[in-house]
Amino acid sequence: MFEPVLLVSGYHDGPVAGVARYAGRAVVFDFLFDDEGDRYSDRCVLRFVSDGYVRLGLERREQFKQWWAVHGRKWPAAAAMSRWEAEPDTQRLNAAMKACLDEAPAEEVRVRAVVRRRPGQSAQQGGINGEYEISWGEAW
Incomplete structure (x- = not known):
């Protein structure tokens, strides 16, 4: 199944x-x-x-899709990913997801x-x- x-x-x-x-x-x-x-x-x-980790991950994925649609083609892929990872919202979500993993x-x-x-x-x-x-x- x-x-x-x-x-x-x-x-x-x-x-x-x-x-x-x-x-x-x-x-x-x-x-x-x-x-x-x-x-x-x-x-x-x-x-x-936790389900909270899943929710944060889904939010992060949607944020990435929106960011990529606007900014992704401006730079080579590696540079674009570095810029996205440096975004404050991305860092907030990464920290929240890490906290969920630490509590798991x-x-x-x-x-x-x-x-x-x-x-x-x-x-x-x-x-x-x-x-x-x-x-x-x-x-x-």
Whole structure:
């Protein structure tokens, strides 16, 4: 069964980090890189977070989309990202999200997972702002 990916925070040929729900609770997920295979594996580390973290993350994503629409094309991508990260609103959201993570339980879950584009999404609708879903597998 696939669940929606709520936020994508890392992308390399597909989402490798983000926020989703696992057993009804919000989690930050991070796929582990397989050095031997030179790719991201299906092994995922989950850390439980609050719904407040999810709300802040969604707000940050919307803020970024609006900022990028106005300013993003003015500079090369790396320079634009640096400028966006320096914005006071971005720093406020980053600090609030960090505070939520600091308050979150240290509990981790290790599971296998598969991420895919949501049905009906084309390859052009992908990237960090695409819509994805994740299926959780067995523990490892």
